[in-house]
Amino acid sequence: MSKLLWQVFVVVIVLLGWFAGNHFNVFNRDVIPPMTDVAYQFIAAWARPEFLPAIWSTLSDALMGIFFAAVLAVPLGLLIGSLRAVEIATRTLLDFGRAFPVVALLPIFVLLIGANSAMKIVTIAIACFFPILLQTIYGVRRQEPVIVDTVRSFRIPHHLRFFRVLLPSALPYIATGIRIAATVSILVAVGTEVIMPVPGVGRQISVASINDEVALAFAYVIYAGFLGVILTTLWEIAEERMLPWARRTR
Amino acid sequence: MIRPKLQTVKTHENGDGVASKAPPMVVRDLSKSYGSIEVISGLNMHVDPGEIICIVGPSGVGKTTLLRSLSGLMPPTSGSVSVGGKVITQPLEEIGIVFQDYRGSLMPWMRTLENVAFPLQGRGIGKAEREQRAQECLDTVGLSDAGQKYPWELSGGMQQRVAIARALAYDAHILLMDEPFGSLDAQTRLGLEDLVLDLRSRLKISVIVVTHDIDEAVYLADRVVVLAGKPASVVDNVDVDLGMNRDQIKTKSDPRFVEYRNRVLSEIMRVRD
Ligand SMILES: Nc1ncnc2c1ncn2[C@@H]1O[C@H](COP(=O)(O)OP(=O)(O)OP(=O)(O)O)[C@@H](O)[C@H]1O
Ligand SMILES: [Mg+2]
Numbered sequence: 001m002s003k004l005l006w007q008v009f010v011v012v013i014v015l016l017g018w019f020a021g022n023h024f025n026v027f028n029r030d031v032i033p034p035m036t037d038v039a040y041q042f043i044a045a046w047a048r049p050e051f052l053p054a055i056w057s058t059l060s061d062a063l064m065g066i067f068f069a070a071v072l073a074v075p076l077g078l079l080i081g082s083l084r085a086v087e088i089a090t091r092t093l094l095d096f097g098r099a100f101p102v103v104a105l106l107p108i109f110v111l112l113i114g115a116n117s118a119m120k121i122v123t124i125a126i127a128c129f130f131p132i133l134l135q136t137i138y139g140v141r142r143q144e145p146v147i148v149d150t151v152r153s154f155r156i157p158h159h160l161r162f163f164r165v166l167l168p169s170a171l172p173y174i175a176t177g178i179r180i181a182a183t184v185s186i187l188v189a190v191g192t193e194v195i196m197p198v199p200g201v202g203r204q205i206s207v208a209s210i211n212d213e214v215a216l217a218f219a220y221v222i223y224a225g226f227l228g229v230i231l232t233t234l235w236e237i238a239e240e241r242m243l244p245w246a247r248r249t250r
Numbered sequence: 251m252i253r254p255k256l257q258t259v260k261t262h263e264n265g266d267g268v269a270s271k272a273p274p275m276v277v278r279d280l281s282k283s284y285g286s287i288e289v290i291s292g293l294n295m296h297v298d299p300g301e302i303i304c305i306v307g308p309s310g311v312g313k314t315t316l317l318r319s320l321s322g323l324m325p326p327t328s329g330s331v332s333v334g335g336k337v338i339t340q341p342l343e344e345i346g347i348v349f350q351d352y353r354g355s356l357m358p359w360m361r362t363l364e365n366v367a368f369p370l371q372g373r374g375i376g377k378a379e380r381e382q383r384a385q386e387c388l389d390t391v392g393l394s395d396a397g398q399k400y401p402w403e404l405s406g407g408m409q410q411r412v413a414i415a416r417a418l419a420y421d422a423h424i425l426l427m428d429e430p431f432g433s434l435d436a437q438t439r440l441g442l443e444d445l446v447l448d449l450r451s452r453l454k455i456s457v458i459v460v461t462h463d464i465d466e467a468v469y470l471a472d473r474v475v476v477l478a479g480k481p482a483s484v485v486d487n488v489d490v491d492l493g494m495n496r497d498q499i500k501t502k503s504d505p506r507f508v509e510y511r512n513r514v515l516s517e518i519m520r521v522r523d
Contacts, residue, residue, distance in 0.1 A: 153347045
């Protein structure tokens with residue numbers, strides 16, 4: 001409870017600072033619009049016909065991107081993680097992939113796929129693929145030595161070991177990978193929409209700034225942030241439900 | 251309680267005339283090195299059917315190393331461990347292990363009953379029979395009602411009993427325990443010591459317990475094996491002649507108990523100096 005209180009407190013302080021900054025003309029109004037204007041646009045945005053479709057477009061494409069990334073990365077991660085030689089052989093490649101700036105490939109994707117939702121989903125999926133893959137591999141590799149001894153001493157056969165020991169013990173790590181992917185997905189979705197003419201919250205941000213509606217652009221930026229927070233929070237709740245044991249034992 | 255048997259096993263007679271299902275274990279000239287460092291050298295010992303052996307020795311002497319070799323988890327560098335006349339090269343069905351880190355050895359994603367039944371699944375035993383046997387073994391360790399709980403919902407002592415139940419369900423005739431009660435409070439510890447004595451007399455299994463606690467070693471053991479030296483070997487075998495029925499208060503105040511304890515203690519002190 002007191003944790004929540006502190007979090008609210010910090011938000012209030014930031015908002016007050018913002019308000020004061022504008023009030024005493026510390027901030028340039030063209031760069032940082034008054035908090036009250038942004039607050040107004042934040043609410044008024046709901047009346048705009050393009051608002052909900054934009055939110056939905058960003059959210060649904062982000063979810064699709066995570067979904068495709070997970071469908072590919074989890075099985076591949078389980079495979080790579082359980083074969084030591086493969087894990088070592090692919091290490092450099094994976095480190096490279098993790099650090100690769102996917103957004104730099106956008107012009108190529110546009111040429112290949114066109115400026116549409118499909119292109120956005122592909123970009124998100126690629127960006128989400130690596131955190132999920134790496135977490136899955138890590139989860140499979142990170143077996144507790146006592147569990148390894150237990151499995152050996154009770155002569156557990158390979159298929160049982162995979163499905164009842166390796167997989168469950170990797171699940172919390174896979175879940176972490178997806179949690180990271182949830183944040184990444186919104187970042188990449190909005191980034192793509194800002195740069196490329198594809199629908200979504202990012203698109204509205206760039207349209208608003210072109211029209212000099214800085215406060216509206218700010219309101220959309222805050223909504224984009226909220227999308228990331230909501231997605232992560234929902235996933236954490238789901239995680240707590242599906243893997244009740246994970247948090248208690250770590 | 252009648253324990254269901256997986257296979258018919260020859261019974262073995264030990265010196266006291268107790269019919270035990272446990273095969274005898276014999277360790278011959280066992281040596282173990284990690285790299286160039288020899289930890290155990292030329293160690294000989296034997297465990298008769300139905301015996302409780304306690305292995306004591308200072309920290310780092312090689313007790314865990316020895317227990318892992320006895321279990322077949324780790325091959326010795328030279329020498330051999332044989333069970334029922336056969337040299338072991340990998341973990342056996344007859345041997346159950348209770349690890350020192352019982353918290354870590356139970357799978358947190360399985361309920362207690364599943365944890366106990368899981369090793370039986372690997373043997374191709376059907377679900378109904380698995381669960382029935384697991385339940386019986388939970389009954390044996392006094393945890394009849396804990397089957398549907400997760401390990402992390404249980405106290406340390408209960409988790410340790412689950413680990414014991416799992417080894418029993420696996421039909422272990424030889425139970426290896428590595429400092430099994432080290433991190434438990436005194437009361438729980440005494441209760442589990444009596445559980446071990448009780449299991450031995452009911453199920454006629456052999457038990458090998460590694461412990462730091464000399465009182466515990468003498469209280470539990472038919473024989474205390476004292477390990478010492480670098481590299482380690484057996485420096486003393488103390489036969490503890492206190493009978494099968496022991497009592498935490500009566501036995502521990504028995505003058506013979508005190509005598510055994512002092513002998514083991516002086517053995518350890520002598521080597522330490
Ligand atoms: N995997 C290993 N690689 C190298 N050395 C090891 C390894 N395991 C144990 N040792 C060394 O072997 C010696 C014996 O270790 P062991 O764990 O068997 O001792 P222990 O008697 O069980 O000690 P404790 O009572 O503290 O548990 C120690 O000096 C330890 O450092
Ligand atoms: Mg040890």
